[in-house]
Amino acid sequence: MFRANTSTITIPYPLRLPGIAVMGVLTYLGGLGVLMGSASRALVWPRGPAPPLGPAVLRWLDELFGMGLPLVALMHVGLGSFLTMQAFFGATFLEAAGPVVAIGLIRNVAPLLTGLTMAGLLAVRIVPELRAESHAGLDDDDPEWVADREVAQGHEPDPRIVPEPARLAAVRMLAAMMAGPVLVLWATIVGIAIGCLVAMTMLGVDYAIFFNKSLDMLWVRDVVGVMVKGVLFALTGAALACHEGLRPGPINARTTRVATFRAVCLASITILMLNNAWFLLVYHAGPPFGPTVMTTPGR
Secondary structure (H helix, E strand, O other), X not given: OOOOOOOOOOOOXXXXXXXXXXXXXXXXXXXXXXXXXXXXXXXXXXXXXXXXHHHHHHHHHHHHHHHHHHHHHHHHHHHHHHHHHHHHHHHOOHHXXXXXXXHXXXXXXXXXXXXXXXXXXXXXXXXXXXXXXXXXXXOOOOOOOOOOXXXXXXXXXXXXXXXXXXXXXXXXXXXXXXXXXXXXXXXXXXXXXXXXXXXXXXXXXXHHHHHXXXXXXXXXXXXHHHHHHHHHHHHHHHHHHHHHHHOOOOOXXXXXXXXXXXXXXXXXXXXXXXXXXXXXXXXXXXXXXXXXXXXOOOO
């Protein structure tokens, strides 16, 4: 009888690092894709008992608006006033104040910063809840408490309703997608209003000049971008937060903090990439900035 000689090929550890990294990224993206597919299915065909979708989504909208509206407003109060003064003193003519503030907020600043704010807010709120570690010791009377079992104020918890993980993720993603455009629109309104107020009171810019020049430079794609990026950025933050919250592994205070931090970082990086891709694909295909208040070079 002949026996084949076999030998083990040992790959040096440094050479294995790229393969390990690639497999880790593919595994992570695969898990995220499976979760989003399962969440889409769970909206229509949940497995097992599930709380009513409407009250569960409304509970999350209440939290997102309750925390998101003041955070976004505070951020854009400063941005509106800063952009106005920067436009006025940087361009040294009145017509620049309105377009820089209004178009800048609508086209890029408000969706991007609102998306980054939601990425942090969603991660901090979703990851600990889904990992269940944050509830240890907070409700000693019900150690088996499950998120979304108590779906609306005034409803008694039903111990028979234990939603599947995909349903929990679906509720949060849907609520984030609904809240995203509203928060972006709110940020834009606050920033433009503060910018106009600063322009009128501190710089002597008439409100008619402020808004007329802004409307002259406004494109339909700018308005569409507010809605599309609001939905997309919010979904990104919610999806990654849900994925980190539902990933298997040890559950303790340290791993929850790491998962929350990872969700914020990955969502922020993805939002930045999506924002750049939108700008390049939508604006770079034609005249990149539309009408301008600046004099064309060479004329």
